[in-house]
Amino acid sequence: MEVEQELYEVAIGLLARREHSRRELSDKLRGRAGDGGALDRVLDRLAEEGLQSDVRFAASFVRARVERGQGSLRIRQELGQKGVDSETQALALEDCEVDWFERALAVKVKRFGGAPPEDRREYARQARFLSYRGFTGEQVQYALENRDALDF
Structure with missing residues (x-):
């Protein structure tokens, strides 16, 4: 249980700075996790508590990239690289209401x-x-x- 608590606290620190996708958190925490089960449990707990959300991450990411002058194709590609599924990508791009x-x-x-x-x-x-x-x-x-x- 000690490893899970450490992972949880590190994840909270990362999420306090900015939104992260589940895959990003997984990649950043993988080195600290002894077995894969502890990491999955921590990520599930964060999602259940509403502290980590790919939907929220995607919306934030889209807003930031639109402000930087990027188009939908590039944003969609980068979201995919961050582990966001195509349905969530589409919703985030629709919700940003950009012409x-x-x-x-x-x-x-x-x-x-x-x-x-x-x-x-x-x-x-x-x-x-x-x-x-x-x-x-x-x-x-x-x-x-x-x-x-x-x-x-």
Whole structure:
């Protein structure tokens, strides 16, 4: 029982700093756990007590990444790497109520200004940037071809 209490206290400390997914906590605590059963029991206890929630983590993560100018594809990929299931990812992205087309345009304007790309080479460079940020092809096209960007 001593190992479980230590794991629990370390997990509480981690969760006090920021939200963590179940997999993140598991990865961080695995080295301290003697057997896998103790770690699973601690993670289950944290979830039952409402101290750890993948839903809450995903919502927080999505908000932070939207503020950083990332698109839904990149956010979804990173959530998957953090162990969040696809259903929770979809719910978090829906709940954030972001117009991804306008978000792509805002990121483009912030980085490259409001004028459309001057030539094909510049268009491709800006498109690569927005794609890397996680915006879909349609969102990238909207951002690069929107003539109203000067009013942004």
